[in-house]
Amino acid sequence: MKSSFAFAKVLRDPVGAISLMYILLISTVAIFAGFIAPDNTPNANQMHLSIHSKPPGHKSLLLLVPVKNGSIIEEVPITRYTWENEQLIYQAESVGIGYDQSISRANFPADLSRADIEKIFLVERTFLWGTDKFGRDLLSRMLFGSRISLAIGFIAVLISLLVGVFLGGVAGFVGGRTDKIILWFINVIWSIPSLLMVIAITLALGKGFWQVFIAVGLTMWVEVARLVRGQVISIKEQSFVQATKVLGYSDVRIFGKHIFPMLIPSLIVISTANFASAILIESGLSFLGIGAQPPMPSWGGMIKDHFRYMLMGKAYLALIPGAAIMSLVLAFMSLGNSLRDALDIKN
Secondary structure, eight states: HHHHHHHHHHHHHHHHHHHHHHHHHHHHHTTHHHSSSSSOOOOOOOGGGGGOOOTTEEEEEEEEOOOOOOOEEEEEEEEEEEEEEEEEEEEEEEOOOOOOEEEEEEOOOTTHHHHHHHHHHEEEEEETBOOTTTTTHHHHHHHHHHHHHHHHHHHHHHHHHHHHHHHHHHHHHHHHHHHHHHHHHHHHHHHHHHHHHHHHHHHHSSSSSSHHHHHHHSHHHHHHHHHHHHHHHHTTTSSSHHHHHHHTHHHIIIIIIIIIIHHHHHHHHHHHHHHHHHHHHHHHHHHHHHOOOTTTHHHHHHHHHHGGGTTTOTTHHHHHHHHHHHHHHHHHHHHHHHHHHHTTTTO
């Protein structure tokens, strides 16, 4: 009942409700990116170098170059085309002087007429958000990049909860020398800058998708452990916990059924903050070149590829992924604040 009441309070808070809806929207986009992205190739990596860095709304006529069995192997931006005998003559779009090229009628399915070929293999595509420096559809890359940000947040938070709740719970519940040893270890990890530790772990594990997830998760458990330790020390002295000890319940049952449920509201709040932190850390790693590796799209990597374009009149190439990172982090932080107020027993 308490959780449903808190959820209702979040929905009544305009900032919290908008933040929650925005996060759900981005999550839906990430899940169905392969279906809604204009470029649904793996990692939205279809390159058109001749139309690189085009502004939002750019339109290009694309020739889908097939092999004899009719499967598409390449998309070629062209400026014009014509038929000469059994040859399709076209001029590829180029930054310099274009020149005519040809493709044989035999490369297309034999049962198709010229009109059918033009309808199927010549398509006009609008790049709503323009193209990046490699001529890839920026909108598609942004949609696929949302998967990285949400996945890194989810997995990093999950790892931090598993490690933090275990170590913090053991330290607070057992106490004594065990508490001192774990607290010393927590303080040592706490004293190391998070980004520096993530870089060190990433270099040790190697560059890659899962390595970043593990590295970020292994640096975010400290805050969870400190929070859990402090609350467990406070809760275990309350009368209802002392009563369970008198009744002879095991420590595992006492912690799992009587202490842990009281930690959930605080864990929910800190998880939203850690989610936002994980997104920022991953973006920073990708900007440094040790996060998600090309051709996998990452918002931080997109900023790295295009931040120099801010001085070339095409600042949107870096500002769009930057705005996406900022808005998603802001949504999680705002949702965390709303949850904190909703779960506060004083309100």
